[in-house]
Amino acid sequence: MARLTLTDIKKSFGETQVLKGISLDVQDGEFLSLVGASGCGKSTLLRIISGLETADSGRIEIDGVAVDQATPKARNVALVFQDYALYPHMSVAQNMAMPLVMGRLPMRARLPGAKWVTPGHAQTRREIAAKVQQVAEQLRIAHLLDRRPAALSGGQRQRVALGRALVRDPSLFLMDEPLSNLDAKLRVEVRREIVELHRKSGLTFVYVTHDQVEAMTMSDRVALLQEGHLLQVGPPGALYGDPASIDVARFIGSPEVNLLPVRAVAGGLQLAGQALPVASGQPEGTDLMLGIRPEAIRLAGSGTGPSFGLQVVRHGVEDLGGELVVHGALAHAPDVALRLRVQKAPDASAPLHLPETFAAEVPVGAVLLFGAGGQRLAVGQGASLRTEVPA
Amino acid sequence: MSDLTHTPDLSLTDRITGALSRVxxxxxxxxxxxxxxxWLMVFPFLWMVSSSLKPTSEVFDSxxxxxxxxxxxxxxxxxxxVTQPYLxxxxxxxxxxxxxLVVQLATAVxxxxxLAKLKFRGSTIxxxxxxxxxxxxxxxxxxxIYLGLVKAGLLDTYLSMMFPFLVSVFAIFLFRQFFRAYPDSIIQAARVDGFTEIEIVLRLILPAAVPAxxxxxVFSFVSHWNDLYWPLIVVQSQEKMTATLSMMQYKSTFDINYGRTFAAATVVTVPMLLVFLFARRAFVRGITMSGVKG
Known part of the structure; x- marks a missing residue:
């Protein structure tokens, strides 16, 4: 159990500045995901937290105690690696016991064969074996304790790696893309198990992933990193529904958000010649970006409330079973691409048929507006509630 | 022959035809x-064994x-x-x-x-x-080295016989090539688990480096067993003579008993053959895995 505080962490490798001043506060018992594209510095940040790398500047505190100079062992953090990093020549039981052996036995009792020479530590050894057994049962790998890692499947190795991290009762539980080597089905399963593990153990988790779905589904809060900057930290819903900038909106959400170039005009916005009733509060003639989530575009007439209409040309349809992802473009401006997510009716006996060109509508409250610099802007109600779609 | 090709109901003639068709x-x-x-490899050994059974007069018979x-x-x-203290x-x-060998391994590993895994200033140099x-x-x-040993009064000791070879540069290079392939994440996991660097080497890397x-x-043992040059320089008494050096005794200014010299050579060679036969599999694996040829 621990609270982690990072203050202005900077790190460079040679000429490349990987982390450009990261400040982050992780609450006790929180599950925080560090998410970002590969190369954004999230793994480096995790290594700095674990003590495997040292930051060039900045401060790391665990429970208010500065640990910048402490070894990984002294920080009492557990780290689960992407490739599990199990000790290949040791059995599962030995792998899991290692952190405890290293932590609780003195050097001379760790030498090979010392078991027979130093009977004084028999009690500690029994405790270690009992703890390994208990954690193994908790993770349902007790029947594998005698095996070598090479004789395990990917999912089992993953559990052993989790077990090795768990036995030592770490203050911080760090995970570096632990699911990326598993197949899709197993990934969902282990994802649930990790969340369950977090709930039961009450430990502070820091979880690094490039997969936004993992970040969104597992964490209490998500921290989005890009090119060494922390873009936004917040609950998954906030990053999705209330992104602080255009980069956040673009990264979070799949299929990607629709970003349409618009211009501020009197009483609203202009999208490729079409007036939209969305008040931006910006001076007339300012170029802006309008963000619309794919599911915010619905078929015309299927909802109520203030909205504006769009005429869409259908290009391609991906049938995901429960819903359709439609790729298309604005009918009067073919270079403005649009992605839509259309829910199928629950009784999908009649296949949903979309004509070549169809009318769609977007609730005014569902749009995101960004300035030229990518910053988020407030949106108000425009002059007219419903505009006519140009022919 | 594997089970796949060996079918018992095949007749003898069929099997002969089958074997011939692969020729x-x-x-x-x-x-x-x-x-x-x-033959080129084995003949000198055969010649040695054969000569060791002959009187000198016959060794160079046409x-x-x-x-x-x-x-x-x-x-x-x-x-x-028997007549020499061969043991x-x-x-x-x-x-x-x-x-x-022990000191070489203890220093080289x-x-x-x-050199393979730690980042420090000057590692490249x-x-x-x-x-x-x-x-x-x-x-x-x-x-x-010889002059130093003379000054230190260490001539004709075991230490003087080992001294120039205690640190093997070849061993450092061979092990470095081997260790470099070891996954970094396992070493990092070990650091997080509380291993000291020495324990990382002893408990993780060395078990993986057994083939190397x-x-x-084998390299080290064979080359120092067969070494004649250095013992010849530093050994003075018969007490400290190595097996290889002892062969020199059969050569005097007036007479060389070649039959006996070959018998001595045979006896000196046998332990090395045994070492190689026992370590052969690991030896071949070590050479192929590290990508270093001796």
Whole structure:
């Protein structure tokens, strides 16, 4: 159990500045995901937290105690690696016991064969074996304790790696893309198990992933990193529904958000010649970006409330079973691409048929507006509630 | 033959035809070449064993026979094994070879780990120095080392016989190549788990490096067992003579008993053959895995 505080962490490798001043506060018992594209510095940040790398500047505190100079062992953090990093020549039981052996036995009792020479530590050894057994049962790998890692499947190795991290009762539980080597089905399963593990153990988790779905589904809060900057930290819903900038909106959400170039005009916005009733509060003639989530575009007439209409040309349809992802473009401006997510009716006996060109509508409250610099802007109600779609 | 090709209900003639059908001109040529190569390798040994059974007069006889016309084997081997303190020489060789090997491994493994996995200032230059040292032959350093040993009064001791070989640059290089392939994430996991660096080497890397260690052990053991040059310089008494050096005794200004010399050579060679046979599998694996050829 621990609270982690990072203050202005900077790190460079040679000429490349990987982390450009990261400040982050992780609450006790929180599950925080560090998410970002590969190369954004999230793994480096995790290594700095674990003590495997040292930051060039900045401060790391665990429970208010500065640990910048402490070894990984002294920080009492557990780290689960992407490739599990199990000790290949040791059995599962030995792998899991290692952190405890290293932590609780003195050097001379760790030498090979010392078991027979130093009977004084028999009690500690029994405790270690009992703890390994208990954690193994908790993770349902007790029947594998005698095996070598090479004789395990990917999912089992993953559990052993989790077990090795768990036995030592770490203050911080760090995970570096632990699911990326598993197949899709197993990934969902282990994802649930990790969340369950977090709930039961009450430990502070820091979880690094490039997969936004993992970040969104597992964490209490998500921290989005890009090119060494922390873009936004917040609950998954906030990053999705209330992104602080255009980069956040673009990264979070799949299929990607629709970003349409618009211009501020009197009483609203202009999208490729079409007036939209969305008040931006910006001076007339300012170029802006309008963000619309794919599911915010619905078929015309299927909802109520203030909205504006769009005429869409259908290009391609991906049938995901429960819903359709439609790729298309604005009918009067073919270079403005649009992605839509259309829910199928629950009784999908009649296949949903979309004509070549169809009318769609977007609730005014569902749009995101960004300035030229990518910053988020407030949106108000425009002059007219419903505009006519140009022919 | 595997179970797949060996079907019991196949008749004898079928099997002969099957075997013959696999004989192609290419295979014949390859087999002949391999036989020739094997013969070139094995013949000196056969010649040595054969000569060790002959009296000196017959060793250089113009009509060479594998089996001696006059059998002098008993006499030759009796002279080597019984009239000489051969066991003493063998023990000396053993002490020197084992001593050298143990210190070489104890110095090379940590050095190789540091060069392969630790980031520190000057590591590239150090590695370059190590590689450069590979090119310096023993003959260059032998005179200063000899003079130093004379000054220290260490001539004719086991230490003087081992001294120039205690740190093997080749071993450092071989192990470094081997350690480099070890996954970094396992080392990092070990650091998080609380391993000290020495424990990382001993508990994780060394168990994985057994093939390399076996390969190097064979190299080291054979070369120091067969070494004549350095013992010849520093050994003065018969007490400290190595097995290889002892062969020199049969050569005097007036007479060389070649039969006995060959018998001694045979006896000296046998332990090395045994070492290689036992370590063969690990040896081959170590050489192929590290990508270093000796």
């Amino acid at each position: 192609t001109p290419g295979r014949i040529i390859v087999t002949l070449l391999l036989l020739l190569g094997a 009509d060479f026979t594998l089996w001696p016309k006059t059998f002098a084997g008993w006499q030759n081997y009796y002279d080597v094994l 003493r020489y063998l023990t000396n060789s053993m002490i020197v070879c084992v001593g050298i 940590p050095a190789a780990y540091a 150090l590695l370059g120095t190590v590689i450069a040292c590979l090119t310096v032959p023993i003959n260059v350093t032998s005179i200063p 260690a076996a390969a190097f052990s």
